[in-house]
Amino acid sequence: MIEYRESHEVDLDALGVLRAPCAFATKDHEYLAQQVTGARWVVHAYDGVRLVGFCRAISDGVSNAYVSSVMVDPEYQRRGIGREMLARLVTGRDDIKF
Numbered sequence: 001m002i003e004y005r006e007s008h009e010v011d012l013d014a015l016g017v018l019r020a021p022c023a024f025a026t027k028d029h030e031y032l033a034q035q036v037t038g039a040r041w042v043v044h045a046y047d048g049v050r051l052v053g054f055c056r057a058i059s060d061g062v063s064n065a066y067v068s069s070v071m072v073d074p075e076y077q078r079r080g081i082g083r084e085m086l087a088r089l090v091t092g093r094d095d096i097k098f
Helices: 012-022 029-038 081-090
Strands: 002-005 041-047 050-059 065-072
Touching: 002 081, 012 029, 012 050, 012 065, 029 050, 041 081, 050 081, 065 081
Parallel strands: none
Antiparallel strands: 002 041, 041 050, 050 065
16 A cells, blocks of 8 residues: 655655656755755655655745656556645645646
């Protein structure tokens, strides 16, 4: 069962590992920390302790938001994980244009 978390508390080492199979460039810990900290909203997905999905939105929190860095481990794709993470990013934010 996939567990979804909506927080900035992401295992940055696991995020670094997830990037490569999702065709994202390898980045150092500081870079990843800035990405997560700079995001307004973050959603991540776990299978047990394994990080299998990540996405974030950059926003002013009032009118506009931009979805960024959507990734799902290729072994877990086509299971609705990406769709669920995106739904969690936008749900309850009806006044914000994504």
